[in-house]
Amino acid sequence: MGVPTDRRYLKSHEWHKLEGGLCTIGITKFAADELTDITYVSLPKVGKEILAGQTFGEVESVKATSDLYCGVSGVVVEVNAALGDAPELVNSDPFNAGWMIKIKVADPSQYDRLLSAADYDRQIDA
DSSP states (O other): OOOOTTSEEOTTSEEEEEETTEEEEEEOHHHHHHHOSEEEEEOOOTTOEEOTTOEEEEEEESSOEEEEEOSSOEEEEEEOTHHHHOTTHHHHOTTTTTOOEEEEESOTHHHHTSBOHHHHHHHHHO
């Protein structure tokens, strides 16, 4: 399928892109395509502390509601406000405009334990 190689992934289809001490998180194109038309995204407030493995929100589509998981611990420093009015950005541009949250990472080594692009690609092709 070919996912961006500049980020890491969770088996639950969230991508994580670490730049400096900030990690941007969203869901993959594979997940967005599986959900079909996304109608609502529930995200945490800025300042919320999240632990690796915890949920940070939900994404609703015409098909299902799915939890969103975080692969790193930290504090939410930014939320993609555009998704409030245009949740379909997750479908049309999941790896860029459809990002969901940015976290100030507490332990950058957690990022290294997430799936590489190649490992994630193998998972979704299986």
